[in-house]
Amino acid sequence: MSTHAKTLYIGMMSGTSLDGIDIALVTFKDKLSVLAQTFLPFSIELKQQIKLLTTPGENEVERIAETEYLLTQCYATAVKTLLEKNTISAKDVCAIGAHGQTIRHIPPSSNHQGYTLQLLNPSLLAALTGIDVVSNFRQKDIALGGQGAPLVPAFHQYIFTELDNNGIKTIEPQKPVAIINIGGISNISWLNTSSSQGYDLGPGNTLLDNWYQKHQQGSYDKEGNWGKSGTLNECLLKELLQDKYFQLTPPKSTGPEYFNLKWLQACLRTNTDILPEDIQATLTELTALIITNAVNSVSPQAEVYICGGGQHNKFLLNRINTHLLHPLKLTQELGIDGDYMEAAAFAWLAMSRVRKHPVELKQITGASKNAILGGLFLAG
Ligand SMILES: Nc1ncnc2c1ncn2[C@@H]1O[C@H](COP(=O)(O)OP(=O)(O)O)[C@@H](O)[C@H]1O
Ligand SMILES: [Mg+2]
Incomplete structure (x- = not known):
């Protein structure tokens, strides 16, 4: 798999519907193009564990660690499935952009500084897949006074208004x-x-x-x-x-x-x-x-x-x-399957982080400036 070498990114999203993980393989060789996509449903048990963490409860620290571990294993399984199905080697993928699982989103308000919490252990995901991982996309935006959400409108602006692309209309x-x-x-x-x-x-x-x-x-x-x-x-x-x-x-x-x-x-x-x-x-x-x-x-x-x-x-x-x-x-x-729009967006966000491109969010989230988003966790 050399033609796409170092142009491939993986994007992963699991949203608050708690249905499972959407994953997309995207290339930025010339312009953005979604090469493959798949979905991994959550087990009933994992769904329940996550759901219980969305409201205050007993012993949250231990339950967060346990759930984060199981969730990250699922993220790794989704990556392996996607790569195997498309005969792509992990070493040809630049990075995975992984959203993680939101268990709280409290945007800043007049009486609260605001916070947002996504479960995922990016170091573990990098170790399990052998691919660099970008995660924690929302934190920087909140640090800059933004809502930390939604992030995807910046992607929509990018693909549908700025690019003259053969793949994406x-x-x-x-x-x-x-x-x-x-x-x-x-x-x-x-x-x-x-x-x-x-x-x-x-x-x-x-x-x-x-x-x-x-x-x-x-x-x-x-x-x-x-x-x-x-x-x-x-x-x-x-x-x-x-x-x-x-x-x-x-x-x-x-x-x-x-x-x-x-x-x-x-x-x-x-x-x-x-x-x-x-x-x-x-x-x-x-x-x-x-x-x-x-x-x-x-x-x-x-x-x-x-x-x-x-x-x-x-x-x-x-x-x-x-x-x-x-x-x-x-x-x-x-040109983008609506079930994988957000997964494609996280591949783009990973690419933006790796290339140190600021994401144009300040008009969307109210952050004080457009910033480079996400933490990079290296596999090596
Ligand atoms: N065939 C369907 N009929 C009605 N609703 C559906 C169908 N397929 C999916 N959905 C809805 O879509 C949800 C998943 O949407 P999704 O975009 O993955 O949300 P999230 O980003 O929060 O995970 C399901 O929980 C369900 O409500
Ligand atoms: Mg979903």
């Missing part, structure tokens, strides 16, 4: 474009507008998943069918939409430590006797509306591309489309 200059990622939390990137370039919108899959898991078998509402069987409750929707997060001006970021079942329960106290499936229908509409309100308030004419696991929720997509002028498109049309 660049968008038309001047035409307003929004890229929506529906992961555990939903976020938006604006391209070609003077509006804030990207921020977290609010709930995505985690709230839908958590309500589904409480009332149904399985981890998520496949294609949104259960939500579709329910009836929207306007009163509940109105109350949920009044949350102060939705009114905040960007930069802003959030996580499931805020938008969770406890958050929902507070509204259910005043809206009693609603059927569980009606609540799922209402949460789906809430997710659709926070996305479409954001688009329509800046540019109803915008072309809107969607990525992240939420793109598979047909009912959600259908609800989004009813509120938009133009039908949603998939980022697949731009």
Whole structure:
């Protein structure tokens, strides 16, 4: 594997939906191109261990060390699987950009300095794979007064507006474009507008998943069918939409430590006797509306591309489309599979760290400057 030697990077992402690890092999030989991608689901036990660490509990230090160890083993397995499947040698990979697993994200506020915590042992991952590892991407941004999230809008800016690439289709200059990622939390990137370039919108899959898991078998509402069987409750929707997060001006970021079942329960106290499936229908509409309100308030004419696991929720997509002028498109049309957008972004972030390129985030996260992000952990 010599043609790609020293142009290959691996990007890895495991988000708050806790479904597993997305991994992508990316080359920057000429321009960015995703060569291979795969997904490694978490075991039920690991998922549970991580979930327990997302809220305060007993003996956290030991449980963090144990969970981090198991998680890093999974990251290493994902790397080995990707390399073996594509007959690529570890020595041909420049670096792995590994996000790790967020267990807390508390952005800075007027009364708190803020912190964000991603589990991953980068030294262990480097030792297990024989490849240099870049991780801890969010810390520097927070150190510079930024939100530490979202990071991916900087990648969207880079690939879709700056490069004239054969692999990745660049968008038309001047035409307003929004890229929506529906992961555990939903976020938006604006391209070609003077509006804030990207921020977290609010709930995505985690709230839908958590309500589904409480009332149904399985981890998520496949294609949104259960939500579709329910009836929207306007009163509940109105109350949920009044949350102060939705009114905040960007930069802003959030996580499931805020938008969770406890958050929902507070509204259910005043809206009693609603059927569980009606609540799922209402949460789906809430997710659709926070996305479409954001688009329509800046540019109803915008072309809107969607990525992240939420793109598979047909009912959600259908609800989004009813509120938009133009039908949603998939980022697949731009050359990147929406399930691996974030993994590709972490490969790019690793490349940026290795080449010491600052990441243009200050307009997105509110950091005081664009900085080189991530710590580099050498395999040698
Ligand atoms: N077929 C599907 N129908 C409905 N929802 C889906 C489907 N496939 C994936 N999802 C949703 O996508 C989530 C995973 O999204 P992902 O982008 O990986 O989020 P994260 O970045 O937080 O890991 C799942 O938890 C689920 O809610
Ligand atoms: Mg995921």
